[in-house]
Amino acid sequence: MTMSEVKVIVRRNRPGTKGAEFCKWPEEPFEEMDSTLAVQQWIQQTIRRDPSNITAILTPPETQDEEVWKYEHLRQFCMELNGLAVKLQSECFPETCNQMTATEQWIFLCAAHKSPKECPAIDYTRHTLDGAACLLNSNKYFPSRVSIRESSLGKLGSVCRRVYRIFSHAYFHHKTLFDDFEASSHLCRRFTSFVMKYNLMSRDNLIVPNMEDGATDAPPAVTETASTPTTTTTTTKVTPVTGNTTESEA
């Protein structure tokens, strides 16, 4: 639209760009980002600078609308969780993980189906990410990326709860894989800080240990199944399925 703008720096990945040079352009100050995708640009730019600097990544620019900020972060999380899903595809098989579990107390039902289903962990992972992609891109709930409808805000929390189970499954059942992924992405730590900062999940549900900001650099503890803060006496409890994605799409 504004073709008159004179730019010295053109932030573009031309064909032929080496992988290492991808998006390696000078950072753009937030005030100068005139795109409707400014928040996404900003978040990605900060992550590229240093993915381990969670405080910086989660600190919004001064004038930023908080709902959009949360929404764009959640998009980014779901996008990066794809990396974990790809890793899980090579290790998490229906034969070994025929249910979505973290600790033994819970079996999570997959909300992507018309009636919630006990999907194997890998399907749960894929379905949840697919469902989240549809929901977060839904023209009905999130028609704009610069203002979020009040009525759609509740969706953010439910997406957070569901995708968190992917972290927890990986942590409790595919520890090496999880550590590997976490070491390069710092994603679970960032996610934990994010949901705590914005109260998107209750603390009780954050079952992957040592992910809170206070315990940043402590090596991840060994699997502590006993430390889960569930109060149930039954060994298996099915979580109430919260907001069926398919349904909410309709």
Place this chain on the structure above:
Amino acid sequence: MRYPGNEEGGTAGSAGGTGNGPGGNKEDSKPRYSIPGILHFIQHEWARFEMERASWELERAELQARIAFLQGERKGQENLKNDLVRRIKMLEYALKQERAKYHKLKFGTDPSNELGKPPDLEPEPPELQTAAGSDEPISSQVSWRQGRQLLRQYLQEIGYTDTIIDVRSNRVRSLLGLEAPEQQAQQENGGSNSENKRPVAEQPRRVPKKSLAEAMMMEAESAVMANFDFLSGGMDVDDDDDMADDLDDVDDDIKQSKRKSRGIADEVDAETEEVLNEFSFLGAEEASAADKTDEWSYSGARADDVSLGELAQLTVNNDADMNMDVTLDKEAFRKTWMAKYTLRSHFDSVRALAFHPVEPVLITASEDHTLKMWNLQKTVSAKKNASLDVEPLYTFRQHSGPVMCLVMSSSGEHVYSASLDGTINAWKVPDCNIDPYDSYDPSILVRTMNDHTDAVHGLSLHSQKSHLLSCSADGTVRLWDPTSKSPLIDTFSSPNDGIPTAVDFVRDEPSHMAVAYNSQVVIYDLESKKQIVRFECDSIGAVNRVVCHPTLSLTVTAHDDRHIRFWDNSTGKMLHAMVAHLDAVTSLALDPHGLYLLSGSHDCSVRVWNVESKQCLQEMTAHRKKFDEAIHDVAFHPSKPFIASAGADGLAKVYV
């Protein structure tokens, strides 16, 4: 609503608890405008208005066409009326003269001589015979005044005027009836009418190549349509000489149409002649002869100004009535692509897309590391906008970096994608009615080829063989046979030229490939690995995309310097260069017949070009910018009237 109470509370708490921000609740957040927000709102509104305006214009065009049709009909009726009035006057005159003769001679000639004629000439209307019979006694007894009176009466009584009108208009209609379906189809082809998809689908196929002008003659009308298409096309960006040639072509076609319509005019004349003959029994021999010639020229003129007059201007239709709307609404004849489907589900820029060869299915590849398959028949809901949302049917996950490019096999069975991390994946295309939440099938991923050591930016698939070309930032172009055990067939590199940026098989000589380097384009022989021709180009902008024409020895390149250039593969000479966009041209696509070219640019727009004339037929503003990128890819459906664009805003759009 379905959340457990405590969590609901948590969410609510978050909304309230974060009130220390610039605004914690919605009352506060209302007046908090941000520049991007306002811009977005304006853009959004603008897009909406544009969309509404487009649909209103469509409606207006339709109504205008209707008005024109009705006006044309009215005009036709008036002409007919004038015609008949004139005839009546002439007959009256003839009768008058006859009566005068009678009076002079005081002796009657035998009228049966003349009356005998009409029945064998024209057995059709029975009224004629009875009327003729009743005319017999009259003729011998009354004055011309009475005769005139009687004639009028006679015409009124038997309603012959109406009969003539009916017969004629039916005749005209049946004549048109022969033409009508075709014209209808063409109108929809050319027009912005999107209801009827079939004819539109056929348009690119039906329009013959301009270079084969003879073939075109066969389908003069559809060719005229095609020509017309670009003649009325929007932007006139370049000033090339080819335009003149095209105009010549059009002229030829006009002549064709004229000839055709002349045929109809002749038939119409025959018709008037019949009518004349019907009347001729009333008049004297010589008067009738005189009338006849008179009428002939008259009716010829009539046909001319009703049909040919319009045709001469418009060249499209043969019929007066149908012509009118063309006059009023030239633009309606242009095929106008309209954004119909929005494909939203990617979290980041869509880098590439490819259509299924036959199904209304496409696959997109994104910087969010995934590919998604979409079936355009599975839309979510038609919202207030004309645009429909489609939800993806399948998400391909395996790449661990942004997916940069993809191609689909001509059988529609496989899709190949390549990523920034240098891997190329071969995938099976899932069934296009797959349940999006089916269980994970690892066999969808057929194989991974990771010989490239750096980002792969371009792929090209051989039209017949299952050979694949890839170009990478590691400086190599590789040829693969993804079906073979060891898929890598060959590796090409040209250290002097540096990193290849784009690659394509030369379609009319499939053992050749065209490789673009920073600002060089070279055609190699794949077997001998020898350079065949190097395009002669000094100081051209970096090449972002290379596409080879499906049948001609022609290569089209998209450049960073906003140009699209056309090259002759055999000589390496540049045939044409044009500033095609306001910013870097990123992507090109040729339709399967090589008649139309699509280009996408970081100026946010997609343009449709006529390959022959190099005319821009349409421009569509399609995507929003992310950093300085806007559109990464464009595509034609190989067999259906769909085009698509892939945007840095994470959306893909499909136009019909």
